[in-house]
Amino acid sequence: MTPAETRSRPxxxxxxxxxxxxxxxxxxxxVAGFLTPETAEVGHETSRAVxxxxxxxxxxxxxxxxxxLGLLAATRRSGAIFYCWLLFVGFAGMTAYGILAAAFVNPEDPVNINWADNWLHGLTAAAGLALGIVAARRAR
Known part of the structure; x- marks a missing residue:
């Protein structure tokens, strides 16, 4: 056997x-959001927060x-890598939407994203991108 054949996948x-x-x-x-009593109403009120x-x-x-999905993806390496890319794409889109929604406040917006959510979603997208790139490079 050659050394290349004896090496396993990293x-x-x-x-x-x-x-x-x-x-x-x-x-x-x-889950904490569902346990907040005011969650039943949809609209833009800044008092409803977790x-x-x-x-x-x-x-x-x-x-x-x-x-x-994160807990399910953590069961397999390939699922975890796919989840990282899904985090990046999904939360990059949510961040873009959230910036527009927070800048132009609409009282009838059903999503009600604030600037803290934008930071959370943006950092999650960046973390998903970084984790996805590093994990994909190490898996090769």
Whole structure:
């Protein structure tokens, strides 16, 4: 056997726990949003928040789904890498939407994204991009 044949694929052992933590954080944020009493109404009110993040049914569903997908993706390396790219694309889009929504406040906006949400989503998109690039390079 040649040395190339005896080498196994490099493992990205740190990625799955990181994806699980991201999934748990988003799941906790989504569930906490559902437990906020004012979540039943849809509209743009700054008083409805979990910590500093706005609370609406749409955002709660998105955060909960992202959390559950993160926990499911953490079971396999390929799923974790795909999840990182999904985080990047999804949250980059949400950040773009959120910047416009926060800049031009519409009282009937069902998503009700504030600037704290924009920072969270933007940092999540950047982290997804960085993790996806590093993990994909190490997996080759």
């Amino acid at each position: 493992k990205v052992s740190w990625l799955r726990p990181v994806v699980a933590v991201v999934g748990l954080l988003y799941l906790a944020l989504g 910590w500093i993040f706005s609370v609406t049914p749409v955002l709660n569903i998105v955060h909960t789904v992202v959390g559950v």
